[in-house]
Amino acid sequence: MSNHYDLIIIGSGPAGRAAAIQAGKLKRRVLVVDRKDRLGGVSVHTGTIPSKTLRETVLNLSGWRERSFYGRSYRVKDKIDAGDLKARLHMTLDHEVDVIEHQFNRNHVEDLNGVASFTGPNEIEVAVDGGEVQRLTADKFLICTGTKTFRPDWVPFNGKTVLDSDEFLEMGEIPRSLIVVGAGVIGVEYASMFATLDVRVTLIEPRESFLDFIDRFTIDEFTHEIRENGLDLRLGSPIAKVEDMGEHVEVSLENGRHVRAEMLLFAAGRMGATARLNLDAVGIETDHRGRISVDRKTYQTSVPHIYAAGDVIGHPSLASTSLQQGRVAACHALDTPTLPESPWFPYGIYSVPEISTCGMSEEEVQERGIPYEIGVGRFRETSRGHIMGLEHGFVKMLVSLKTRRLLGVQIVGEGATELIHIAQAVLNLKGTVDYFVENTFNYPTLAEAYRIAGLDAFNRMPIPEEYKVKGKAKGKSKG
Template sequence: MDYDMLVIGSGPSGRRAAVQSAKLGKSVLVVDRGRRLGGVSVHTGTIPSKTLRETVLNLSGWRERGFYGRGYRVKQDISVGDLVERLHKTLDHEVEVLQHQFMRNTVKSARAAVKFLGPNKVSLTTDTGDYSEVGFANALIAVGTRPHRPRDVPFDKTRIFDSDEMLELDRLPRTLTVIGAGVIGVEYATIFSALDVPVTLVEPRNSILDFVDREIVDDFIHQMRDRGMTIRLGSAVKEIRSKPDAAEVELADGRTIRSEVVLYAAGRTGNVGNLGLDVVGIDADSRGRIKVDPHTFQTSVPNIYAAGDVIGFPSLASTSMEQGRVAACHAFGVPLPPPPETFPYGIYAVPEISTVGQSEEQVRES
């Protein structure tokens, strides 16, 4: 075999699995098709959104408004340039740290598209068309996810954006409609609200953040509305239209919401479409999520593992890292203590929410 461990993807789970395998004295290759190492977490997900949030809170003076009043601002005219400057510095630093970590642990990396040819072999194809085949004893699928983009939504990066594209705004929108009140949706909605952008949050279901205690969610919704956000729960979206002067969201009840920009943040899909999973007999569901053993993170093929967002909930960087470490240790026969029964969950909205363990509703039901 060419490598003891092949890692597909360089996000939190892939990174941790690669380093853990290397520390066990194994040969490791990390393959990522992105322009730079780090995966979604570094370039469009965890790190960018949290950096954006912190920058907004600092420049807007949001934390001090309880004392100075709602009109208080540290910087009066905040531009996209102000937000992007810190973002780029943070991303460059994260990539540099990752590269040094791989170098210190003799982890090799390659930029290429990966496709399974069998349970112990993959093909690598670079952007320039160079083709090679690599053998492996064990593999970890850590390809992450991408925004769910329905075909009937006219994404154009002018009026209508997905969550990965919001970082490419050329200026702050005068008004914003966010479709989808999951973690990503509420984070971006409240971040832009902290910049005093009028925000409308649309959610087809009658509730948001179902895994969080209802009392906490109710207070969170009250705070958002108290800040002037419009929240429409139980509002199914019939059609989204991009117009020259605005974006229009037509709801199933006949109402139409007009705003300068629409963020579509209703779910994400696993990046498994071109991996050739069918060749090795691994199945993914309609959202591209791979089923694994929850204790070992093995797929239906024993020497091929999967971890991180591509296996679904909880889709946290912290839990993804531990999943990658556990998968690597299991692959090489390293015993581990049983996993913890609970873990903390953070939502970096404004204000932030954190929970650990069961909600009151779950305790009452058990």
């Protein structure tokens, strides 16, 4: 067959996968090139799916969800080792790869394993196993190469006791103590997971705050809970030196303190995986972290027939948004009309406990000068929360005083990443707090916390004239 395609996609993560399937459904000739020996990209093999699978395994084997009933010493499995964590992981990853391969076959998407680089505006070369180089051409290209771990020279990585987030999943044994450097999403997720296994975890963040895109009230509550779970959080502590001492790893902080542990996970940032693409050949520039700038409506780069989507374009760097970006980019590249992306999308942080948000934070509302009210519904106020033994968790709701519209929702606790979609729907449909007051929720459910939060805000807001009962004398009632 010809080596010319309608669309060549470099990378098979969420953005590349969604774009390829969309192009296949449009009956175009499409090729996916990925340097990995298995489809799915970082998301499937070292990122999103592995970390979330690991979290579920940790919660199940540790008996974490049952400890409020049976005590903190309760465990489903007395001794949990690295093999226990990996068993479920490999089963899940195999299934994910099978699903992708089936979707590609069903939609006539071709794929090729190798390292791709541009040689001209409409041509790439792919170095495959054995040293062979294939030259391929296309009308349009989509770059979905994602990110790679940031590995500074001053960190003595050794693949055993000093690891990056990709290597961390292949640990030989569970350490008794762990240092996590970087309180971003990845660092917070892994640190809170291993604290759940009763590992002594120290989370170090050089800045005075962390997860700054999340509402401060939400982060304050989350911080209290993870510290209560045994996690030692060190904020505002720049690192002076990291030393591999053989039997332990030692971190010296600029404030004079030292932290020791059996293992260190460095999770302070990621870089766009663009170094090997030879973007100079097509005139595309990247920023200092290797990321590509695009038009956020079409995902076109500075070269109109070359698109980019997913983590390689930076914020928000979520698998969920990457799926949407890939689909939209493919449709635009192939001159096919499609629905635009909705303005409000949820963030999900799979820590212990989960955090999920949609819409504006309280700080954003204040910056915009919007008069607002807050409603909070705590899981312990719901019957479902009692049944599940939940001692923490809440839904926080921000409501406009002028329009009564929902402005944002933050959730911390069990099922937060599932519950947030109620808020997403109301936000995108421009709904008001009245929705949560007027409607009935299944009982008992954690979703009732929305109603509690809605009533909390509703009862402190001025009552609109149209809601007031007419025809009654003030202070009097019939009967």
